[in-house]
Amino acid sequence: MSGLLPTISSLARQLSEGSVSSRELVEDAIARTEQINPTLNTVISLDKEGALAAAGRADQARADGATSPLLGVPMLHKDIFCTQGVRTSCASKMLADFIPPYNATVVNKLHDAGMVSLGKCNMDEFAMGSSNETSFFGAVKNPWDVTRVPGGSSGGSAAAVAAGLVPMATGTDTGGSIRQPAALCGITGLKPTYGRVSRYGMIAFASSMDQAGPMARTAEDCALVLNAMAGHDLLDSTCADLPVPDYAATLERGIEGLRVGIPKEFFSSHLNAAVAKTVTTAIKELEAAGATIVDVSLPSTDLGVSTYYVIAPAEASANLSRYDGVRYGYRCDSPTDLQDLYLRSRTEGFGEEVKRRILIGTFTLSAASYDQYFMKAQQVRRLIAEEYQSVLKDVDVIAGPSAPNTAFVLNDDSKSVTDMYMEDVFTIGANLAGLPAISVPAGLVDGLPVGMQLIGPRFGEAELLNIAHQFQRRTDWHSLTPNLEGLTG
């Protein structure tokens, strides 16, 4: 296949015209997945039967007069969302055989909107990673260059969309896990405001920052999906009880006079020069569309990474305590006593990065370091949130790079753990402050995609999607596709 990959909106048109059926789309997507997946390793559970049955139901519903824009459109879920009857592993040996008895709210909502789930996407184990190399099921390859990483943790979702398996996959973003892989794979990924989308049934990593969002080819598609994903959920106390606007309705507004803030700290030494140049050009495009560019400052940006890597592991260390080998999940062979059961089940069931973060979190919460680390990090978090708030009083949106580099090579031993953590330097702020942010394709550097990030005020998703859509009307970076011919086994 070459040329333009289908979007949700284009498929919705064809489905409503009757030129294609959901069953045909799903059969095609399954065929493509079976063809491409051995190379990319993006899908770790393919639910053919379930998908075909759902496609049949969608076609029937359409024949009966249903018209939802998502009805019958194939998609994939990050394997962090619990799917009733379909294995949900979080890409961990710990949950390699776990089949949930219930659906995540996001899964239910997209199902109710008529989307057809093909199965589950690979990811970094428990969403801990920025390269998708920590998965128990092996690394995901970037469709633009299979020697490179797709980013993480939603790397499987990003690669699946970039490779055109499906027009949309769900992702989650705790420190950049939607935006960074979206940038590295050349797609559009939205992390909504904390509390915009329910976390129920989404396996927790760092509960105060985890947020689900759509990963698709265009901002328009993200808007269509967010319409269905967002909204109050009685099962998640942190989910906002606010009405959900029609995000698709405001996409065509002009952005003349819009104030776009460029934080100078986002163009620091961390940023690859070619990426900086590409993002700067993209920002000029916003200016050309009538926006006003304003220099702003987020002085605590550099503190973000260390703050995040105290808070997120602390929360994770408690969130992952339930994986103890007692009730479900991995259990070591013939434990000699309770201590041995805990010790070996967790030692054998978790990967290195997960164990590292559990240890960091256990340390920062311990009585001797709580004040020095956890409390201090909470204070800095507040400071960072206040900086964002204060900048967003002056500008409508903050723009900058999504990631400091383009996709890096797989198994790069020269990249240290902290180098990897620095991948999140520009994305972490939005998580610490609970703000919505989107990454849109902004160009190529040496044939690899670059993402521009837009960060908005709380519950400003409609504005972000509007700006991103206007940008995509003026550019065609989001329409570029990797050479997919080379991907088939």
Place this chain on the structure above:
Amino acid sequence: MKWEKVMGLEVHLQLSTNTKIFSSSATTFGADANAQTNPLDMALPGTLPVLNHAAVSQAIVFGLGVGAEIGKVSRFDRKNYFYPDLPKGYQISQFFEPIVKEGVFEVPLEDGSIFPVRILRAHLEEDAGKSVHDAIPGHTGIDLNRAGIPLLEVVTEPDFRTAEQVVAYLKALHALVTYLGISDGNMSEGSMRCDVNLSLRLEGETEYGTRTELKNINSFRFIERAIHVEAERQQDLLESGHSIVQETRLFDPDKDETRSMRSKEVANDYRYFPDPDLLPIVIDDETISRIRETLPELPAVKRSRYTTELGLSQYDANLLTQDRATAEFFEACSNVSNSPKAAANWVLGDLSAALNKDGLTIDDCKVTPQGLAALITRIDDGTLSSKMAKVVFEGLWSGESNVDHIIESKGLKQVSDSGALEAIVDELIANNPAQVDQYRAADEGKQKKLIGFFVGQAMKASKGQANPQMLNQLLQQKLS
């Protein structure tokens, strides 16, 4: 050297909500293992706690009941530790900001005095499950029915010096929570569990000694015994020059000893931190006053009303208010009979004795307050002698309800007809000339004793139905 015990209490009260504190599972006691669990109780991945606001209201009710300050903003924290019956690997509790803050709880003692106990805090938390060691041979089973049941942990300052004070506090606490309807306070079912922190110091000393914690003692009797046994153990150690190890100990009522619960000396670091899954509980003044209006009359208020308005002794008032059912029975009885003292005597006397004898509580009692009031009315109007009243009470106890009907059918009506009594007395005097002479010859003091013979005989002749006052009067008249 005289040693003084210093004790502080932590009591876990199981709140009376229909569903668990963070899930919609039922809380009924005694269901089949794991029948009352859902994915959240089992800590399946992705599940999230949702606060049951009934538990919050009950905690506020408790706080107002002990006159404590209610935390305007309280929070939930995670208490991290691994145990098979703790499915999440952490317990959701309130560590940093409890819902109930400081207060003073007035505890009535046996002698009628009031012992003020300083409440340090009370916080909401979820219960853990239960390890079952005897259900599956060679294995330990886990029953998560109890996991997530709301608890209110009430912590006092170290204000207790005697086991009697401790027991009095627990009884008063039990009375309070049952009055308030926020817990059934059932110790044998674990609805009220008590940990005692105990240390010794020489009398006059101001510093506290090293304490041990006695865990989960499930009856008032065992608490008294456990305190005694542990204090003796500590005293022996201290007097032989040893020091006390700060640890958790378990009281074994069969062996009458306490023993260390933890085999290893591991200091627990629970790594408390705010639970990001739950929003802070924000309570405004309006909510507090709305809840305050729903409170029933509390034991302390009842006690003072009973002594000042109803003229009861402090002792009786304390006993009557120990539980809400007894107090309500008494009040209903007293209101109908219009004789508070008689009602108190009957409730604390014959009724209480009968209940004890059959091992019943006042809720299971067949005697109604109205029935008992009718009985008292018939004593007051002279229909019943106190002796006959006991026979009527037996009738009520055995399930009959109409006092007049019992009196009628058993012929228990007191004879107050002076003609009938006179005939009995005349016959008595005529048949016992020797005793009459002896009486007439005696001095006034002796006469008082001798008249008993005539009263007894007359009672016998009337089959116990003669009105004793009238009989006395009549005999004195005729014998002089």
